[in-house]
Amino acid sequence: MIEEADELVFLPLGGSNEIGMNFNLYGYGPPHARQWIVVDLGITFGDQTTPGVEVILPDPTFIEEHADDILGIVLTHAHEDHIGAVPWLLPRLKGAPLYATPFTAFLLREKLREAGLLEEARITEVPLGGSFRLGPFEIDLITLTHSIPEPNGLAIRTPLGTILHTGDWKIDPDPLTGAPTDEAAIRALGEAGVLAMVCDSTNVFVEGEAGSEASVRETLASLIGGLKGRVAAACFASNVARMETIILAAEAAGRRVCLVGRSMIRMAAAARSVGLLANIQPFVSDDEAGYFPPEGILYLCTGSQGEPRAALSRMADGTHPHVSLGAGDACVFSSRIIPGNEVAIRNLQNKLADLGVRLYTERDHPGIHVSGHPCRDELRRMYQWARPRIAVPTHGERRHLLEHVALAKDMQAPEAIAPRNGDMIRLAPGRAMVVDEVPAGRLFVDAGIVTPENGQALRERRHAAFNGVLSVSIAIDGRGRTLAGPEVRTLGMPSAEDYSPEEIARDLAEEAERGLARLSVEDRVSDEAVEAMVSRTLKKAAFRLWKRRPVVETTVLRV
Numbered sequence: 001m002i003e004e005a006d007e008l009v010f011l012p013l014g015g016s017n018e019i020g021m022n023f024n025l026y027g028y029g030p031p032h033a034r035q036w037i038v039v040d041l042g043i044t045f046g047d048q049t050t051p052g053v054e055v056i057l058p059d060p061t062f063i064e065e066h067a068d069d070i071l072g073i074v075l076t077h078a079h080e081d082h083i084g085a086v087p088w089l090l091p092r093l094k095g096a097p098l099y100a101t102p103f104t105a106f107l108l109r110e111k112l113r114e115a116g117l118l119e120e121a122r123i124t125e126v127p128l129g130g131s132f133r134l135g136p137f138e139i140d141l142i143t144l145t146h147s148i149p150e151p152n153g154l155a156i157r158t159p160l161g162t163i164l165h166t167g168d169w170k171i172d173p174d175p176l177t178g179a180p181t182d183e184a185a186i187r188a189l190g191e192a193g194v195l196a197m198v199c200d201s202t203n204v205f206v207e208g209e210a211g212s213e214a215s216v217r218e219t220l221a222s223l224i225g226g227l228k229g230r231v232a233a234a235c236f237a238s239n240v241a242r243m244e245t246i247i248l249a250a251e252a253a254g255r256r257v258c259l260v261g262r263s264m265i266r267m268a269a270a271a272r273s274v275g276l277l278a279n280i281q282p283f284v285s286d287d288e289a290g291y292f293p294p295e296g297i298l299y300l301c302t303g304s305q306g307e308p309r310a311a312l313s314r315m316a317d318g319t320h321p322h323v324s325l326g327a328g329d330a331c332v333f334s335s336r337i338i339p340g341n342e343v344a345i346r347n348l349q350n351k352l353a354d355l356g357v358r359l360y361t362e363r364d365h366p367g368i369h370v371s372g373h374p375c376r377d378e379l380r381r382m383y384q385w386a387r388p389r390i391a392v393p394t395h396g397e398r399r400h401l402l403e404h405v406a407l408a409k410d411m412q413a414p415e416a417i418a419p420r421n422g423d424m425i426r427l428a429p430g431r432a433m434v435v436d437e438v439p440a441g442r443l444f445v446d447a448g449i450v451t452p453e454n455g456q457a458l459r460e461r462r463h464a465a466f467n468g469v470l471s472v473s474i475a476i477d478g479r480g481r482t483l484a485g486p487e488v489r490t491l492g493m494p495s496a497e498d499y500s501p502e503e504i505a506r507d508l509a510e511e512a513e514r515g516l517a518r519l520s521v522e523d524r525v526s527d528e529a530v531e532a533m534v535s536r537t538l539k540k541a542a543f544r545l546w547k548r549r550p551v552v553e554t555t556v557l558r559v
Helices: 086-093 101-116 183-192 214-226 242-251 262-275 311-317 343-352 377-386 398-410 456-467 502-516 527-546
Strands: 007-014 023-029 033-039 053-058 070-074 098-100 123-125 131-134 137-143 152-158 159-164 198-201 231-234 256-262 298-300 330-333 359-361 389-392 425-429 435-437 442-446 448-450 469-476 482-491 551-558
Touching: 007 152, 007 159, 033 086, 033 298, 053 086, 053 256, 053 377, 070 086, 070 131, 086 101, 098 101, 101 123, 101 262, 101 448, 123 298, 131 448, 137 389, 152 183, 152 456, 159 425, 183 256, 198 377, 214 242, 214 425, 231 242, 242 256, 242 262, 242 298, 256 262, 256 311, 262 442, 298 311, 442 456, 456 551, 469 502, 469 527, 482 502, 527 551
Parallel strands: 033 070, 070 098, 098 123, 159 198, 198 389, 231 298, 231 330, 256 298, 330 359, 469 551
Antiparallel strands: 007 023, 007 425, 023 033, 053 442, 131 137, 137 152, 152 159, 425 435, 442 448, 469 482
């Protein structure tokens, strides 16, 4: 019997063909006996197509079946799309050991504590620039810059070659928190030989460079220094450099800072745990902030993406218990619009404007935000430094990945391949190619319960949201005679001035009665037969009236 040779494979289960929900696997060994490491385990968020679902997880079914072969879960940084799924999926991966730098580990412990998993979790803190070994994988952390403290690239060394996994990054010569990108380490990898680079594709269509946090600090200091009244500033809570910039700008303008929003408070605590946000005045609590004059306070808020329960939305709705904004006040949005959030952000900003709040956004005031992801010039520099044999774009939609492949070929990468979630790519030996396809999908967190992506509850909710609901009740005796009803109630169905909901309900009840009259005596004593006839009759009537097929719920009372 011929023994199978060792192989090095890359398998994305999230984050390829989409932005967010990063979940990447590296496997080493023969196909029947691979050992695995997981790089990042993140979430994405629901939208208008997933009513009632706020959190979406990658489906771990494939690696769950190989959980005994997981050597470790390595987290590149603390953004939700890289660590948010850990509390949900760690038990399904048999509590595999976790590896993270101090800032990420702090936030990870908070998440696991809330989930009741902290005592069982095995977390190893790795120092910045540190190294560790997991079976055949020797991993070196490479300092990069991004929009959160302690972002790391991974140099993953194996007997079949070295992989550079960039995670999220940009090239910021003055990141304000943390060290600049470790160009020397990446160049050294390139000199020694990089088999494959698995790289961020978010801004592949954007020419130039993302820009530096230092320039944002100058712009925001000038802007905030000239504002009157109360000031609210919204940014991503994870961007500690931006938080510090806004705090320093407020203090320079004679304002104290109040943190509003749970994640903002949590991120400040995480930052202080690693020595950041050290030289600022104590924060003012939100119940104390109301006693300050308008020119003496700045509210640093969550909710820049229009999240309905975030601090800024509650302020715009007038439902926050301590903080209010009105005429003469200002709100600074120091963030970008994440695709898919356009409607929510526009609605939020319209509500604030209606209160008389002056808005300052990136579109109107360039320079108050810069991206945390590399633009094309930065990608070119990374390819010049690392010189990978194989380019594997990730962290992007399909169009991003294909454009990244074209850029990599322009940069003389000998091979380039754009994966889809579930594509198992053999990196070595031989040419890079897809050698297998495994299940890769999504799990929805619905009311705290993890459900399949196309579960019955969400299908019914979507159907009802588009088509409406008809509720029918009828009383029938044991011999199949109608004693009361049918009584019809409509939910979410359109009406007109000359055709009221009451008239619609009456006409539908008559339709249901005619449908019941067509049933035989034997069928009228069967609840199932009655329900089927009423549903079929009313759906036909609803389609005739509205071109809709509503959910029909029939209650049969036997007397």
